[in-house]
Amino acid sequence: MMNMNVTSKMKIYKPVDIVFEAIVDPEEMGGYWFSSGTSRVEQGKTITWRYEEYGAEGYIHVLSVEENRKIIFNWADTTVEMTFQEEDGGTLLEVTESGFNVDDPDVVSKMLGQKEGWVYMLSCLKAYLENGITTLRASMVH
Numbered sequence: 001m002m003n004m005n006v007t008s009k010m011k012i013y014k015p016v017d018i019v020f021e022a023i024v025d026p027e028e029m030g031g032y033w034f035s036s037g038t039s040r041v042e043q044g045k046t047i048t049w050r051y052e053e054y055g056a057e058g059y060i061h062v063l064s065v066e067e068n069r070k071i072i073f074n075w076a077d078t079t080v081e082m083t084f085q086e087e088d089g090g091t092l093l094e095v096t097e098s099g100f101n102v103d104d105p106d107v108v109s110k111m112l113g114q115k116e117g118w119v120y121m122l123s124c125l126k127a128y129l130e131n132g133i134t135t136l137r138a139s140m141v142h
Helices: 016-024 107-131
Strands: 006-012 046-051 056-066 070-075 078-087 090-098
Touching: 006 107, 016 070, 016 078, 016 090, 016 107, 090 107
Parallel strands: none
Antiparallel strands: 006 090, 046 056, 056 070, 070 078, 078 090
């Protein structure tokens, strides 16, 4: 059976609590990813994330949060798991998205698009946290 997950990993040279906070705090998120969120990422919440620049928004339902360790949420028809691990003076952040429909004729394209998006988000997060760069977010052209 085909692996229906996409996984992206990046090492960010900041402590795990700073990386974790950048994900859960909607104000921080605006520096590198979505322009706004309606709430902090907390277990049981349904949150709207907006991309003002693209005129788009998405909804997530937060399934689980383990502070500085793991976040799991549903968005659209998939589940995203983010794990945070201290490693050699930084944080290894791993993002796995699962639940893609194997019967969808466009599944490979969708998986590749999501993989590309996660690599982009992680790159923007790294630039933001390590160097204070906020100009990478929302600059990807589709």
